[in-house]
Amino acid sequence: MKTSDAIALMQGRGPLARLLGITWQAVDQWGEYVPELRAYQLVEKCPAALSLVEQCERSATT
Numbered sequence: 289m290k291t292s293d294a295i296a297l298m299q300g301r302g303p304l305a306r307l308l309g310i311t312w313q314a315v316d317q318w319g320e321y322v323p324e325l326r327a328y329q330l331v332e333k334c335p336a337a338l339s340l341v342e343q344c345e346r347s348a349t350t
Contacts, residue, residue, distance in 0.1 A: 289322045289340040291315070294330060297337060307333055 298304035301312040308329055321344075322330065330337045 289327045289330070289337065289344050291318045291320060291322050293340045293343070294322050294327075294337065297334070297340060304330075 295301055295304055295315070298307060301315045305312040305315050308326060310326075318326070327337075327341060331341060
């Protein structure tokens with residue numbers, strides 16, 4: 289899942305960070321993609337994020 293998509297889904301770095309119990313500065317260090325563990329946590333807490341994972345998987349296979 290792309291970091292920019294996760295931030296957009298949660299409407300900002302702050303809300304995303306709060307949901308995961310981390311700082312927004314930690315989110316800034318992720319790079320282009322959300323780390324696997326954080327992506328899993330995000331999907332667990334916000335099932336709508338699963339569509340972002342599926343999009344990323346589809347683009348990786350084409």
